[in-house]
Amino acid sequence: MLLLLHKFGNNIWLLHPERSRLSGGAKDLAGIATGLDRPVFVLTILTLIALSSACRLDMHVQPRQNPLSRSDFYADHRSARPPVEGTVARGHLQADNYFFTGKIGNTPGDAMPFPVTKEVLERGRERFDIYCAPCHSRLGDGNGFVPSRGFSRKPPSYHIPRLQKAPLGYFFDVMTNGFGIMSDYSSQISPEDRWKIVAYIRALQLSQNATTADVPPGQKIPSEPPKFTEPGTGATLPEPAPETKSEEKKEEKQ
Numbered sequence: 174m175l176l177l178l179h180k181f182g183n184n185i186w187l188l189h190p191e192r193s194r195l196s197g198g199a200k201d202l203a204g205i206a207t208g209l210d211r212p213v214f215v216l217t218i219l220t221l222i223a224l225s226s227a228c229r230l231d232m233h234v235q236p237r238q239n240p241l242s243r244s245d246f247y248a249d250h251r252s253a254r255p256p257v258e259g260t261v262a263r264g265h266l267q268a269d270n271y272f273f274t275g276k277i278g279n280t281p282g283d284a285m286p287f288p289v290t291k292e293v294l295e296r297g298r299e300r301f302d303i304y305c306a307p308c309h310s311r312l313g314d315g316n317g318f319v320p321s322r323g324f325s326r327k328p329p330s331y332h333i334p335r336l337q338k339a340p341l342g343y344f345f346d347v348m349t350n351g352f353g354i355m356s357d358y359s360s361q362i363s364p365e366d367r368w369k370i371v372a373y374i375r376a377l378q379l380s381q382n383a384t385t386a387d388v389p390p391g392q393k394i395p396s397e398p399p400k401f402t403e404p405g406t407g408a409t410l411p412e413p414a415p416e417t418k419s420e421e422k423k424e425e426k427q
Contacts, residue, residue, distance in 0.1 A: 246283030289372045297373030313377040344371045
């Protein structure tokens with residue numbers, strides 16, 4: 174409600190504009206006149222304004238420190254305090270040191286921290302094709318897309334004797350911390366997926382250096398190429414053709 178201030182003699186009057194207009198003047202306004210002396214009224218209004226503005230100012234301007242600013246409260250004059258010794262962020266306890274580093278002490282280990290199943294290898298192949306194959310190729314021979322387009326240093330093949338003998342923890346450590354001009358992938362690939370890629374790299378090494386003794390009985394060497402009903406495009410996967418009964422009988426006889 175808007176009240177208008179009017180002066181009548183030595184008094185200050187608060188007038189309601191709607192009632193003044195409808196009733197025909199100030200005759201009916203006696204009920205809402207304050208009757209306060211002018212100095213007292215002005216002082217009251219100024220006091221209310223000062224109190225309300227001071228309260229709002231305190232809310233906007235509170236005691237604080239800018240990031241990394243100087244503070245005379247602490248002996249080292251740093252406002253940003255280090256975390257308490259032993260503090261661990263939620264979800265970053267990393268109690269299993271081998272799982273998160275691939276090392277036993279300072280030596281790379283040569284064991285998987287969990288059983289290797291078909292699902293583990295399939296997940297490892299998927300992550301390998303996304304993050305590793307552009308440089309290392311899908312065969313792991315170092316002839317990926319990036320080196321074939323003129324990259325200055327070609328990555329080594331996984332099938333050279335040095336990397337065939339490398340422990341599993343070595344590959345995990347390289348993915349975690351990087352090596353040479355290869356940057357680390359710790360932020361892109363979770364520790365669990367890094368281990369699954371390690372398992373798939375070992376499977377790649379076995380597949381490219383297998384002997385006849387490693388082939389299951391009844392399997393042809395080399396295996397017959399797969400048949401597809403649709404070869405696929407760059408945006409779609411090929412559709413494998415279903416096996417016929419004659420092909421199944423041949424496999425049973427072999």
